[in-house]
Amino acid sequence: MKKAAWILGDQLSLNNSALRVLDKATDIVVMTESLEHARELSHHKHKLMLCFSAMRHFKQELEQQGYSVCYSQLDENKNFLDSLNSIVRKHGVSELIVMQPNESATVKFVETLSENLGIGVAQSKNTMFLTDRDEFVKKHRGKSHLVMENYYRQMRKTHNVLMTKDGKPVGGEWNLDKENRRTAKAFKQSKLTPPKRPAPTRDRIDSDVAEMVEKFFPNHIGSTKTFWLPTTRKDADLCFDDFIATRLKDFGDYEDVMIADELVLFHSAISPLLNIGLLDVMTLARKAEHAYYNGDAPLNSVEGFIRQIIGWREFIYGCYWTKSADTDYHQENFFGNTRKLPDFFWTGKTNMRCVSSAISKVIEHGYTHHIERLMVIGNFALLAGILPNEINRWFWEFYADAYDWVVTPNVMGMSQFADGGFVATKPYAASANYIDKMSDYCHGCAYDKTLKTGETACPFNYLYWDFFLRNSDKLRKNNRIGMAYVTLDKKTTAEQDAIRQSAHSFLANLNPNDYY
Ligand SMILES: Cc1cc2nc3c(=O)[nH]c(=O)nc-3n(C[C@H](O)[C@H](O)[C@H](O)COP(=O)(O)OP(=O)(O)OC[C@H]3O[C@@H](n4cnc5c(N)ncnc54)[C@H](O)[C@@H]3O)c2cc1C
Ligand code: SF4
Structure with missing residues (x-):
């Protein structure tokens, strides 16, 4: 019985739970680009470049880890179903495993696959979030208002982040947001210059994808020429480590400041990478925590950053699934x-x-x-x-x-x-x-x-x-x-x-x- 793990384009993590059930000697990984899916909305060219290039780099990474990867490129197929169908037939796949998709439309699509492909289709646990969304929905469904702060404190305790041995928040307070409201005037007076971010490496995959994006999505917003995001896990890690080393210390103080000539200021600019699985949320939280313990960044910055990733981000994910359980949020x-x-x-x-x-x-x-x-x-x-x-x-x-x-x-x-x-x-x-x-x-x-x-x-x-x-x-x-x-x-x-x-x-x- 041959199994295949279908890796979705926003789940490019080596911890993707669908990979865990594979026997590398006999089973395969399936990755598919879909023109139809990519055209459902008029996505920014940078998003398209990031997704397709990161997918193709992830294919290489999986192969280096010993997986056999069946990859179907955008110009070879029209939609997910067509390419899955032909891969399943060609390789005699009898069971497809997909990690629980991050968003509801994809869940609905995956639920139709077993019937459409005529094979067993299983969903494995989503490992991209710390939150178990079914538990979150069960606890919060039917409420008219949810409170991020409560959830954030629970996450700090559950995952032991910035906690003392006797179960108190490090520094005595859970939330230092009131310290993080310095003004634009204070920023100018500080004479600080936000450090330059490291330029990501580019290779043949990136240039091929840029060409493809211009060919298939010429009228979408943005230009492939100004693309600035890392497309490999290695560069994503470098990008985050650079944030920890050079910007985290000022993140808290100037978190709310907006400057016309500055794009990122002291923010991390990691959301595009985190949201497709190039970075892992707990690893980021631990690195930030260590920066505090090592004396490299003050508590208001570290707590503020950790609140964003294990507080706001996880809470938002839970809210999405809770709301989607009963209504069309849109x-x-x-x-x-x-x-x-x-x-x-x-x-x-x-x-x-x-x-x-x-x-x-x-x-x-x-x-x-x-x-x-x-x-x-x-x-x-x-x-x-x-x-x-x-x-x-x-x-x-x-x-x-x-x-x-x-x-x-x-x-x-x-x-x-x-x-x-x-x-x-x-x-x-x-x-x-x-x-x-x-x-x-x-x-x-x-x-x-x-x-x-x-x-x-x-x-x-x-x-x-x-x-x-x-x-x-x-x-x-x-x-x-x-x-x-x-x-x-x-x-x-x-x-x-x-x-x-x-x-x-x-x-x-x-x-x-x-x-x-
Ligand atoms: C109107 C609006 C639209 C937004 N749309 C998106 C979106 O499409 N995708 C997205 O990832 N975030 C979105 N956010 C949340 C937040 O603005 C971005 O995550 C953040 O600006 C990304 O930049 P950064 O990586 O430099 O973040 P930083 O300021 O460095 O924060 C670190 C990380 O915390 C997480 N985070 C912080 N706040 C939120 C939040 N409210 N929701 C989810 N994650 C959060 C992100 O992963 C972010 O990378 C939106 C916020 C608003 C108000
Ligand atoms: S439009 Fe914006 S920039 Fe212009 S005065 Fe109003 S707030 Fe300021």
């Missing part, structure tokens, strides 16, 4: 928004300097750090009343690290509050005040950050209040945002009218009459 729309995304989301051409710069970074690199996603791009879409599924799709297509399980809860939940507060306790809405404090964007912007209404006023200022005015029935009772309504209620009717008027004329000119 269709959530708490505020009932109907507006289409303006055209400048595809070009970056807008006079709002913060939005223009953040979108241009994504177009060029398929990446921005968290605060530009949440407090600039996401914030704008939230305040402008964009249809949540439309902005979700945009993030999914434009970011090199975007996969349904992670992009959807972050966009629909954390950023757009479209799930009514399942992931976030309150909408992340902010005016120019916040953006000015945390970035250098407002200086040199065509709009005036200090003006509240009128043609030259910063749109974030009146859109912010208009958002609270038009959603009063849904938000007023949320005690996390009560203060916004205290301030709003103090505004005169004339002031409120001016806000509505400015918001109305700005939004009417975005894409005139473009509603669903």
Whole structure:
């Protein structure tokens, strides 16, 4: 009885549990690129390059480990089913093993395979996350709101990360986020220069894939010429080790700062690699922990980073599966928004300097750090009343690290509050005040950050209040945002009218009459 392990393109880990059941002498590994799947969305070219190149490099890695790999390239087949079918027939495979896919559409597809291929198909345990998603769903299903902090503490205890011998958090506190809010001004005064990241090695596989991406996806966003991500496990490790050695120490202090000329600052830029299995979450957490114990990075940075990877990331994964158990997350729309995304989301051409710069970074690199996603791009879409599924799709297509399980809860939940507060306790809405404090964007912007209404006023200022005015029935009772309504209620009717008027004329000119 010949077995085959089908390795999915976002599960390129040597710990992939499907590999464990193989007998290297007789069984095979199957890897397939699919044009049909790759064209389901208009993915950024960097994401396509990363996935296909990392898959092809992983094939080599598996062969070096003694596996026989049957690899079907994109130009040889149209879709997964066709290539699986021909490999199964050609090699006489009688059982296919797939590691539990990371996202729900792939699970549904795998569930149809046994019937379609006429052989046994088994799913092995997902080893890319620390979270057992079935347990998570069982525990949280039916709740209207989940709390990341609780889950994070549980993860620290379960995996003994940054814990003292007597079960207390190292340093006495679980969460040092309040220390991690230094401003853009503080960053400039520090005279720090974010270190250059090591350039990944490139080989024939990378150049072949670049050519293929330009051939099959010529109109997708981005350019293969500016591709910057590692495509091998070795380079991914080097990239992370470089982060630990040169940037982790300042990660905490400047985590929320946005600088027009800086892409990564002191962030790790590992999400595209982690999300396809080139890096392993627990290894990263241990390396960060050791940096603290060795005195190479302060606790606020190390705890902050560890909270992101074993707290937020795992929590988001659990939220995705919990929500997906009962609803289609993509269709959530708490505020009932109907507006289409303006055209400048595809070009970056807008006079709002913060939005223009953040979108241009994504177009060029398929990446921005968290605060530009949440407090600039996401914030704008939230305040402008964009249809949540439309902005979700945009993030999914434009970011090199975007996969349904992670992009959807972050966009629909954390950023757009479209799930009514399942992931976030309150909408992340902010005016120019916040953006000015945390970035250098407002200086040199065509709009005036200090003006509240009128043609030259910063749109974030009146859109912010208009958002609270038009959603009063849904938000007023949320005690996390009560203060916004205290301030709003103090505004005169004339002031409120001016806000509505400015918001109305700005939004009417975005894409005139473009509603669903
Ligand atoms: C609107 C919006 C969309 C997002 N879309 C994605 C996405 O498509 N893919 C994605 O991986 N992350 C997404 N995130 C989460 C987060 O912004 C990115 O993981 C992070 O910016 C990646 O950059 P980094 O590797 O430099 O992260 P760092 O700041 O260095 O953080 C380290 C790691 O922590 C993890 N992490 C931190 N926050 C989150 C989070 N909220 N959810 C999941 N993982 C987290 C990531 O793996 C990240 O690599 C999104 C956040 C928002 C607000
Ligand atoms: S003034 Fe407003 S639009 Fe311009 S950069 Fe600042 S926040 Fe953005």
